[in-house]
Each structure stands twice: as C-alpha cells, then as structure tokens.
Amino acid sequence: MSGGFTSMPSYQVRQYKLEDVAPGMEVGTIISECGKTVLCEGTVLTDNLIAILQNWGITEVPVKEKVINPDETERKKNWIQQQFFSEYEDTVMAIQHCFEQVRFFREVPIMEMQELVEKTVNPLIDTVGVINHLHLVRRWNEYTFHHSVDVGIIAGVLGKWMGYRGVELKDLILSGLLHDIGKTRIPLEILDKPGRLSDQEMTIMKQHAAYGYEMVKDAPQLPMSVRCGILQHHERMDGSGYPHQLCGEQIHHFARIIAVVDIYDAMTSDRVYHEKDNPFTVVEMISNQVFGQLDPFVCTTFLNNVRDYFVGNVVLLSDGRQAEVVYMGPFRASRPVVKTEDGQFMDLEKYKDIAIIKLVTT
Ligand SMILES: [Fe+2]
Structure with missing residues (x-):
C-alpha cells in the first residue's frame, strides 16, 4: 500500500545549547575539545546521553531537524x-x-x-x-x-x-x-x-x-x-x-x-x-492496572510496540497548545517528550502540571 512514495527526508542542522536539548532529538557528529568523537551523526539523544555530554563538557549540540515538504x-x-x-x-x-x-x-x-x-x-x-x-x-x-x-x-x-x-x-x-x-x-x-x-x-x-x-x-x-x-x-x-x-x-x-x-x-x-480515552493514557492504564489479569508476554509485546506509533502524533495539551510527540521515554506513555507549536521541547515527565488531553492528528 505504501508503494510509489520512496523519497528520503532531507535535514538541516541547528546548533542548540546543551541545556536546551531533549531526549528524542537526533544529533550531528559531536566532537570533544580534545578531538574525540563523543556521539556519531544520527544518534538519538536519551537522558543518559545528555548526562554523558555534560560530563564531557559539551556546551553546544548540533541537532538534525527534518526539512519537511508539506x-x-x-x-x-x-x-x-x-x-x-x-x-x-x-x-x-x-x-x-x-x-x-x-x-x-x-x-x-x-x-x-x-x-x-x-x-x-x-x-x-x-x-x-x-x-x-x-x-x-x-x-x-x-x-x-x-x-x-x-x-x-x-x-x-x-x-x-x-x-x-x-x-x-x-x-x-x-x-x-x-x-x-x-x-x-x-x-x-x-x-x-x-x-x-x-x-x-x-x-x-x-x-x-x-x-x-x-x-x-x-x-x-x-x-x-x-x-x-x-x-x-x-x-x-x-x-x-x-x-x-x-x-x-x-x-x-x-x-x-x-x-x-x-x-x-x-x-x-x-x-x-x-x-x-487518548491512546497514551490507555497504554499506561493497561500497563499499570490490569497486568495480573492479562498475559504478561502479550501485554509487554503490545505495549512496547504500540508506543512506537505515537512518535509524530500531534496532541492537544492541557495548557491549550498543540504539540508533536518527538520521543517516547521508557516509562510512562502519557508523559512523552513533545515539541509545542511555538517550538518548545518539553519532557512531560518534568512538566507534571501539563497533561495530554487528546490526540489531534497522527
Ligand atoms: Fe466480548
């Protein structure tokens, strides 16, 4: 069904301050002051990797952003x-x-x-x-x-x-x-x-x-x-x-x-x-509440794979803004990293007062 659409996405690279990067961002090659490659091009940031960059004293991070032809x-x-x-x-x-x-x-x-x-x-x-x-x-x-x-x-x-x-x-x-x-x-x-x-x-x-x-x-x-x-x-x-x-x-x-x-x-x-209910909340409810009643292997296979579908979804946040889901962390499905319509990256694990209200588009 997907035949006929094979063009590859193109990228632009933007420099971010380390304190402004978030899990889910894809980076260009990062080289330390002593010339050692810390991260290769195409690496997707996680909390651990951001901590590693801090330890290396990296202050600027080249982030790859998709150039989208709407x-x-x-x-x-x-x-x-x-x-x-x-x-x-x-x-x-x-x-x-x-x-x-x-x-x-x-x-x-x-x-x-x-x-x-x-x-x-x-x-x-x-x-x-x-x-x-x-x-x-x-x-x-x-x-x-x-x-x-x-x-x-x-x-x-x-x-x-x-x-x-x-x-x-x-x-x-x-x-x-x-x-x-x-x-x-x-x-x-x-x-x-x-x-x-x-x-x-x-x-x-x-x-x-x-x-x-x-x-x-x-x-x-x-x-x-x-x-x-x-x-x-x-x-x-x-x-x-x-x-x-x-x-x-x-x-x-x-x-x-x-x-x-x-x-x-x-x-x-x-x-x-x-x-x-929005699928983010449902996935979290299934993993939290009914694990004893459902087959654990079936549940984990479903929950681990279905989360991948959520990256790229546009959601409505409780503060009234729309945002795109850019990264699903390993923990709560209802608290992903999102990029708001005004360009702010927010890790919802850290913004506890903001919730996903509903799915807008996929
Ligand atoms: Fe039934």
Missing part, C-alpha cells in the same frame, strides 16, 4: 489513509452483513469470513501507520461492527509482532473478527442501550462468549484455536473472568491476545456512554 508529506499520508479508510469501510459492511445473517439465520458464514480475512484484512494489517489510522477512522455505524473489525486488525498486528505467520495468523485475525459474534443473540435493547447496564442486563450480556462458541462449535472448517478465542476472550489470567473462570495456561493463547486488544480498542473508541 505538500509531499500531506499527499503521501492522505493517499495511504484514504486507501485504508476505504478498505476498512468495506470490511465493516461485510461484518455487519455477517452479523445480520447470523441474527436472522442462526448460521455463521464461515467461508465468507475466511475469504474476507484472506483478501482484505490480512493485507490491511501491513498498512504503514495502521494503528494510527484506526484512531482517526470515521465511526459511521454501530459500535459492535467497528469494534469487531478493529479487534481483527489489531490482533493481526499484535500476532505479527509475536511471530505468528501464515495460516495461524489468519486464524487469529478471524478469531478477532468473530470474537463477539455471540452478541447477535443478545436483545438489541441491551446491546444498544445508551447507558450503563444493570446487573441483570450485564449477566445477559456476559452470555455472548458462550453463545458465540455454541454457534461455531460444530463447524468442521474452523480450527479449535478460533473457537477458543471466541469462548475465552473474557477469561482473565487470575481466574476473575468469564464464562468459566479459567486461569493462566488454561486460557488459549488466541484468547489472551484478543483480551488485550479488546480492552485497548474499547477504551480508545467512542461509545454512547463513554468518550474515548
């Missing part, structure tokens, strides 16, 4: 995004059609879904910037259809980070697309309720995992892994999930992957009673 950059980004949005919308319509068929005829069109994975969703997961595009997608339809497509795509992306390939990867994507298929048996007044569910309604809603499994359990062409993803995606590693309160290794690895993706997508999507 027309070219915009054209490239628009082209990739439009392609993605168009295929994403087709996929949402296909999922809606599938859910309607299941609701009326009680049969999952498995062959159609496998073809959808093969021809559309599997290629989509390789789109440059895929996770970012999902944050900007226009939600024109019911939450469940978008959520199913999102979970299928993100499960595929995460599966690839974890080393899944070929048939197994396609099965994982299929399991993600179908994970909530049991919701077709939940009454619409509960499924589409514009508010929080009562305890009784929640009990009914929770049956969707078992319902989904019942619908596909006798389908000979569907591997057990796909069925387990559907049945167990609300099970939790500490036994606190449903429907069977399974623990740790009892939970299939497809279900452990879908669990993480399901939470991430639900929290970063707008719903009737829940305005979406």
